[in-house]
Amino acid sequence: QKEVEQNSGPLSVPEGAIASLNCTYSDRGSQSFFWYRQYSGKSPELIMFIYSNGDKEDGRFTAQLNKASQYVSLLIRDSQPSDSATYLCAVNPMDSNYQLIWGAGTKLIIKP
Amino acid sequence: EPEVTQTPSHQVTQMGQEVILRCVPISNHLYFYWYRQILGQKVEFLVSFYNNEISEKSEIFDDQFSVERPDGSNFTLKIRSTKLEDSAMYFCASSRAPTGELFFGEGSRLTVL
Numbered sequence: 001q002k003e004v005e006q007n008s009g010p011l012s013v014p015e016g017a018i019a020s021l022n023c024t025y026s027d028r029g030s031q032s033f034f035w036y037r038q039y040s041g042k043s044p045e046l047i048m049f050i051y052s053n054g055d056k057e058d059g060r061f062t063a064q065l066n067k068a069s070q071y072v073s074l075l076i077r078d079s080q081p082s083d084s085a086t087y088l089c090a091v092n093p094m095d096s097n098y099q100l101i102w103g104a105g106t107k108l109i110i111k112p
Numbered sequence: 113e114p115e116v117t118q119t120p121s122h123q124v125t126q127m128g129q130e131v132i133l134r135c136v137p138i139s140n141h142l143y144f145y146w147y148r149q150i151l152g153q154k155v156e157f158l159v160s161f162y163n164n165e166i167s168e169k170s171e172i173f174d175d176q177f178s179v180e181r182p183d184g185s186n187f188t189l190k191i192r193s194t195k196l197e198d199s200a201m202y203f204c205a206s207s208r209a210p211t212g213e214l215f216f217g218e219g220s221r222l223t224v225l
Contacts, residue, residue, distance in 0.1 A: 034212040043203050043216035044155065088155065092212050098143070098160035098168040100212045104153070 002027045002093050006103035014111050019076040021087050021106050026070070029094030033065055033072045036088040038105065044088055048074060079110045114138045118204050118217035125194055126225055133189045133220045135204030144187045145205040145214065146179065148172075155203070161187065162210070194224045 003026040013019040021035075032051055036044035050056045050063040050072065062075040072091075076083055086105040093101055117136045125131050137144050146158040159169040161179055176198075178190045187206075191198055201221050205214040 032212050043219050044214075045216070046213055049211075049213055090155075090212055096168060097210045098145070098162075099157045099170065100155075100214070101157075102155040 002091075002101050004089055004091050004101050004103040006087075006089050006106045008104055009107040010109050011106055012109045012111055013079050015079060015081060017079055019079045019083065019108055019110070021074040021076075021089075021108065023072045023074075023089030023103055024070055025072070025089075025091045025101070027091065027093045027101070028067075028070060030067075030070075030091045031094065032092035033063070034090040034092075034100065035061075035063060035072075035074045036090060038086045038088055040086075047087070076108075081110045081112055084108060084110045114140075116204055116206055116215050116217035118202075118220050120220055121218065122221045122223070124223045124225065127196060128193050131191045131194055131222060133191075133202050133204075133222070135187045135189070135217055136185050137187055137204065137206030138215055139185070141206035141208055141215070143167075143207045143210050144181070145207075146189045147203045147205060147216075148200040149203065149219075150200040158189070158202075160210075167210075191222075194222075196224050198222060199224045 034049045035047045038044045048063040050065045056063045060077045064073045088105045089103040090100040144161040149155045159173045160167045201219045204217045
């Protein structure tokens with residue numbers, strides 16, 4: 001059974017600080033990794049994707065991938081109250097071209 | 113900015129009834145998907161659709177479910193003989209390529225009584 005695990009939170013971070021969100025996955029052959037943001041009652045929205053080991057930066061967001069440890073993380077710099085949401089980690093497993101396996105999400109709260 | 117649109121936003125139905133959920137994917141996208149999210153639970157893959165046929169489906173997507181692209185713009189999910197456990201938010205998504213860079217619609221909330 002392929003699994004994606006996230007700490008459910010809530011993770012509370014002061015405004016302006018760095019928020020660090022983590023995700024582990026069970027399928028060692030997974031190739032593609034995604035972070036989605038989901039506001040309460042809304043649909044997931046793509047934030048970042050990463051395919052190779054290392055860091056990938058996009059504005060205030062940095063995704064980090066370590067395939068040996070089966071670990072992917074998302075850093076949010078200069079956190080804003082509007083970043084308060086649930087962050088979903090999603091992984092494309094090796095035996096699928098189309099399917100994403102999703103974590104349950106980490107609820108992030110940015111305190112003004 | 114182009115977006116995926118879904119109708120209805122909320123549907124209430126009696127157990128055993130048939131439901132059709134509709135989606136208009138982004139016009140230049142070729143890959144279409146249905147996911148569902150039971151309240152408080154993980155997002156779950158149901159089915160992907162490419163070139164007018166199912167490209168992949170999950171164990172959830174059994175004979176109760178079907179998908180169709182009846183014309184050049186709409187993409188539908190039909191649930192026959194709904195069960196209580198079908199109550200969930202159903203998300204349609206589309207993408208340019210078969211990757212996880214998905215664009216989601218706002219969802220259709222299905223309540224089965």
